[in-house]
Amino acid sequence: MSELSDNTATSATAAEVCKVLDALAALAVDLTCDCAVPPDTLILSAQKARDACAAIEEGVTALRNILQISVEAGGGPIPRRVAKELDIDPQ
Amino acid sequence: MIESQAAPKRAYRVYLVEDSSILLRLLQEMLAAIPGTFVVGHSDSAEEAIAEIVETKPDAIIVDLLLQHGTGYDVLEGVAMQSARLPLSIVLTNFTMAPHPGRAARLGAAYFFDKSSEIARMFRVITQLVDDHRRYAKPNCNHA
Numbered sequence: 001m002s003e004l005s006d007n008t009a010t011s012a013t014a015a016e017v018c019k020v021l022d023a024l025a026a027l028a029v030d031l032t033c034d035c036a037v038p039p040d041t042l043i044l045s046a047q048k049a050r051d052a053c054a055a056i057e058e059g060v061t062a063l064r065n066i067l068q069i070s071v072e073a074g075g076g077p078i079p080r081r082v083a084k085e086l087d088i089d090p091q
Numbered sequence: 092m093i094e095s096q097a098a099p100k101r102a103y104r105v106y107l108v109e110d111s112s113i114l115l116r117l118l119q120e121m122l123a124a125i126p127g128t129f130v131v132g133h134s135d136s137a138e139e140a141i142a143e144i145v146e147t148k149p150d151a152i153i154v155d156l157l158l159q160h161g162t163g164y165d166v167l168e169g170v171a172m173q174s175a176r177l178p179l180s181i182v183l184t185n186f187t188m189a190p191h192p193g194r195a196a197r198l199g200a201a202y203f204f205d206k207s208s209e210i211a212r213m214f215r216v217i218t219q220l221v222d223d224h225r226r227y228a229k230p231n232c233n234h235a
Contacts (some may be wrong), residue, residue: 014157015157018157018185019111021185021206021207022111022113022114022185022206023111023113024207025114025185025206025207025210026111026113026114026116026117028207028210029117029121029210029211030117032211051113051116051117054113055113058111058112058113
């Protein structure tokens, strides 16, 4: 199954990218709203808001992991501005 | 992990193979909202999924291709080789480019959906499958 998983940095990056995509897919479903609902209607339950936050957090964690994989693969240090934005050690 | 509760009689029984905990929760919620559907178990590992699918004999499986351990292809192949009663296989993945749809179909997947844009469509298909199952299932259908 080499096209889906092996031990390269690219494969590890792809796995993290999939986590970001999974989180975005979940977020899209959580935030789905029928077009017929009037624009001023409040529709998001507290649970859905929490689920959406969890999806965002999972996506951000995967993005941090991608940067870490890049550093470990010899891609150089993380730019300070990006490190600050994602609250990680620039190394 | 196999669901400890027994499925209601004539329920449409589904097994989930998904390594994203967030998407797994979402799929479970969406399936629970379809009357007559029961999730018999779930796994993020190909090996565990194959064993549990063979054991629980679901009507349908929803399979992600990239898993924590192994791949969805391993699951489709393993189930085809080991299961006497083949479930309807639905692939739900981010890997939508060739060769994946064709390869999944060759391994018996009846449906192939893009996670990023086709989850709602997949649930419309499952709702239809559940309706058909309810209409045509034998009253004394027993999965044991």
